[in-house]
Amino acid sequence: MLNIDSIETGIVIDHIQAGASMRVYKLLKLDKLDCCVAVIKNARSSKFGRKDIIKIEAITDIDLDVLGFIDHNITVDIIREGKIVEKKKLVPPKTLTNVVRCKNPRCITSIEQGLDQVFQLYENHGEHHYRCIYCDQEYQSRQG
Numbered sequence: 490m491l492n493i494d495s496i497e498t499g500i501v502i503d504h505i506q507a508g509a510s511m512r513v514y515k516l517l518k519l520d521k522l523d524c525c526v527a528v529i530k531n532a533r534s535s536k537f538g539r540k541d542i543i544k545i546e547a548i549t550d551i552d553l554d555v556l557g558f559i560d561h562n563i564t565v566d567i568i569r570e571g572k573i574v575e576k577k578k579l580v581p582p583k584t585l586t587n588v589v590r591c592k593n594p595r596c597i598t599s600i601e602q603g604l605d606q607v608f609q610l611y612e613n614h615g616e617h618h619y620r621c622i623y624c625d626q627e628y629q630s631r632q633g
Contacts, residue, residue: 499524500551501566502543507531509559510541516555516588522547554582558619581617583610589619593626 505513510528513519519526524547534540545551548567556563557579565577585608591598598604598621608619608628619628 495571496544496546496568497571499547499568500545500549501568502545502551502556503540503564503566504534504537505541505543505563506560507537507539507541510543513541513543513556513559513563516559517551519543519545522549524549552588553577553579554585555588557581558585558588561617581610584608585610585619589628591621591624591626592629593621593624596621596624596626598623 502513508530510530514526514528522545524545526546527542527544529542529544531539532542548569551565553565556565558581561579561581563579565579566573567575567577587606589608590606591608593599598606604623607622609622611618611620620626621628
């Protein structure tokens with residue numbers, strides 16, 4: 490069994506759906522950080538079976554809206570002196586700006602390069618979906 494040490498100071502992004510950690514890594518732009526970042530894929534979870542975890546060995550700003558967009562069940566723990574001092578609760582953001590792109594080739598954002606990519610949250614049968622505010626195209630997570 491692989492042993493992953495705890496961190497003294499930093500952030501733990503936990504309960505990421507198995508296989509989704511690299512998407513989280515990319516959308517949060519964690520490659521730009523100048524600190525140790527560990528990505529743990531397919532860790533055992535009694536609650537989910539398998540999960541991914543990201544550990545950041547520094548206290549830094551991370552975009553909670555991006556995490557809430559990906560999955561509002563993800564947990565974010567702030568660690569100081571080896572102990573959890575804060576747990577962040579995620580909610581799906583009402584508006585998402587410049588996180589994902591509209592894939593509709595007829596959307597104004599395809600023509601006007603400087604225009605912000607803005608998606609609005611709507612619920613359908615208890616599920617959260619996002620639509621482009623310009624062309625009403627629904628964002629499909631498989632589009633990337």
